[in-house]
Amino acid sequence: MRQLQLPLKDNPYTIHIGENLLNDETLLSSFCIGGNVLIVSNNVVAPLYIDKLNEKLGDKTVHQLIIRDGEVNKSQSSYFKILDYLIGNNFRRNDTLVALGGGVIGDLAGFAAASYQRGMNLVQLPTSLLAQVDSSVGGKTAINHPQGKNMIGAFYQPKAVVIDTLTLKSLPEREYLSGIGEIIKYALLGEKDILSILENNFESLMARDSKVLEALIYFSCRKKAQVVANDEKEQGERALLNLGHTFGHALETLTNYSYYLHGEAVAIGMLMALKLSVHKGLISADIENRYFQLIASFNLPVSVIPSFDTNEFLAVMAKDKKNQSKAYRLVLVNDSGCIIQEETDEALLTSVIESFNA
């Protein structure tokens, strides 16, 4: 098992990464404080893991609440279902809420924990690769509003994050590779260890080898933890984690969040950021090429299907990323990692985006 500290001033906590941690009774019960534990999960993940987890918390009164699978259920009604349950069963602030699932459950249950009696004990047990390397670390929690994703939420840190690499064995292939997309982002942000693991362990990664995954998840969480520790509330450096995301979000929006998985859209977004960085002389075409090969090798998309209208694409990007000076705020790649740049050259941006149109 590997451990990683998130050294936040007010709420320092540890991320535990290893094989079969859902079986580690001592570890789990050390964070699940209070007499009552509520495990929030969904109808896909719960049948696979909830009984095992339940057994390991033998000395507590363990409750379960199962939400229906899917992003549409990161909703106000699911949120109130959790709160109703907590209130109805007299949970106290120092009882524990456990989020067992992917990023949807982590965000939803995390926000319920943040707001129940102004904050109850929370433990994140992420089971998707994306949740293990991204959403469970850093304390962002949220639910969606019909008018926008993640519109209602809070920064709320868990007591611990426990990552069991064995849970990845049951993750659908496409979800798994989408998680690899998010991991490639950390390589681009300058994590050489990650790039080397991804380039040299293709077979083991496709077989979901626990040891290789443990290292990969460790280095990913270490990078995220480092950025979050410097900038918990996203006033500056944390924005670097948006690499590939401004482009990626535009793609997700244009396709109604129903065509691409998040990591797939981010993969294309990173390639757009790389191409723009080459055009601006920040990196050589060799680097762009290296990442193109890497992304393609994991079967992630490298061009956009269905085709799109570039003006619409820019309009979506402009909606949240253009500031008063009419520049697009973008994360670009340079030789030492990434930088945030204000892009004003709309013609260049248009030609870069257009080149990904299938």
Ligand SMILES: NC(=O)c1ccc[n+]([C@@H]2O[C@H](COP(=O)([O-])OP(=O)(O)OC[C@H]3O[C@@H](n4cnc5c(N)ncnc54)[C@H](O)[C@@H]3O)[C@@H](O)[C@H]2O)c1
């Ligand atoms: N809080 C943050 O910082 C942050 C960061 C990135 C993404 N997010 C959020 O995370 C969400 C996406 O997360 P996600 O990609 O994990 O989606 P998800 O939670 O929908 O999980 C993807 C699919 O995999 C299934 N699944 C999860 N673990 C499994 C397992 N071990 N075995 C079998 N099936 C499993 C889920 O039931 C679901 O069908 C989005 O809502 C996004 O906004 C939050």
Ligand SMILES: [Zn+2]
């Ligand atoms: Zn992301």
